[in-house]
Amino acid sequence: MKELLQMALLNECYIFHNVMLPSVFPMQIDILIIVPNAIIILEIKNIRGTVHFKNNPRQLIRTSETGEVQVFTHPEIQLEQYIQGLKHFLGKHHITIPVYGAVVFPFNNVHILRAYEGLPIIMAKELPLFLHKHIGKSKETTTEIKQIILSQLQHRTPFPLCHYFQIDSSALQQGVYCESCGQFGMLKLRMTWYCQHCQNKCTNAHIKALLDYYMLIGDTIMNGECREFLKIESQYVVKRILQKVCATSTGSDRYRQYNLSSLYLNHR
Numbered sequence: 001m002k003e004l005l006q007m008a009l010l011n012e013c014y015i016f017h018n019v020m021l022p023s024v025f026p027m028q029i030d031i032l033i034i035v036p037n038a039i040i041i042l043e044i045k046n047i048r049g050t051v052h053f054k055n056n057p058r059q060l061i062r063t064s065e066t067g068e069v070q071v072f073t074h075p076e077i078q079l080e081q082y083i084q085g086l087k088h089f090l091g092k093h094h095i096t097i098p099v100y101g102a103v104v105f106p107f108n109n110v111h112i113l114r115a116y117e118g119l120p121i122i123m124a125k126e127l128p129l130f131l132h133k134h135i136g137k138s139k140e141t142t143t144e145i146k147q148i149i150l151s152q153l154q155h156r157t158p159f160p161l162c163h164y165f166q167i168d169s170s171a172l173q174q175g176v177y178c179e180s181c182g183q184f185g186m187l188k189l190r191m192t193w194y195c196q197h198c199q200n201k202c203t204n205a206h207i208k209a210l211l212d213y214y215m216l217i218g219d220t221i222m223n224g225e226c227r228e229f230l231k232i233e234s235q236y237v238v239k240r241i242l243q244k245v246c247a248t249s250t251g252s253d254r255y256r257q258y259n260l261s262s263l264y265l266n267h268r
């Protein structure tokens with residue numbers, strides 16, 4: 001799942017895990033990803049052995065290595081229901097956007113048998129390519145949809161995501177993201193952030209970076225961690241930023257932990 005998250009971050013997408021939204025159909029979506037011009041729903045199947053997708057009636061039958069047979073709800077039935085449910089939810093908020101779904105097997109040691117065409121079944125490794133196929137150009141609606149989903153979520157995303165997905169936070173793209181050209185590494189100048197790639201200037205680019213930090217790594221940050229994440233050398237500059245955006249902090253001197261929760265609550 002690591003590539004998935006990294007790739008999604010690079011492309012300015014939004015990922016939600018274990019999503020329950022109000023709709024005509026009950027929904028408990030494993031992973032929902034908002035990409036420019038589409039929403040992708042992933043149904044994760046953490047099972048190994050030989051899995052047989054049967055049609056008519058639709059069943060998922062798993063035979064383990066020891067020969068034990070187990071019957072599961074067919075993931076396509078769930079996916080179809082979630083896709084319809086999400087379309088209904090979005091329709092109520094006057095949003096029209098394509099919704100795609102896929103069944104994902106994270107483990108390689110699974111043998112999949114399916115004799116008919118249906119919704120995509122993919123291995124975790126294929127995810128970046130699969131997502132890429134559905135990413136469009138328009139970024140206008142992604143933020144709006146993200147806000148609507150966040151406001152309607154019936155179950156909060158389990159932050160921090162790195163802990164949840166067991167991702168080493170050092171593998172994340174660091175530096176401040178440029179909204180204008182999509183590159184990381186904006187420079188902190190005296191009054192503003194400056195992008196060396198496209199000359200874009202932005203006074204509050206660090207806000208989004210700190211929100212990412214909150215969602216990915218944790219709800220508190222220390223001066224040194226922040227310097228590394230924002231790629232700022234001066235501890236004094238970072239101190240000023242953290243004092244401004246964080247309502248509370250605990251500890252003293254260089255061990256001071258700044259709390260990012262209020263920042264998140266104000267920008268959600």
Ligand SMILES: [Zn+2]
Pocket residue numbers: 178179180181182183195196197198199200
């Ligand atoms: Zn730029």
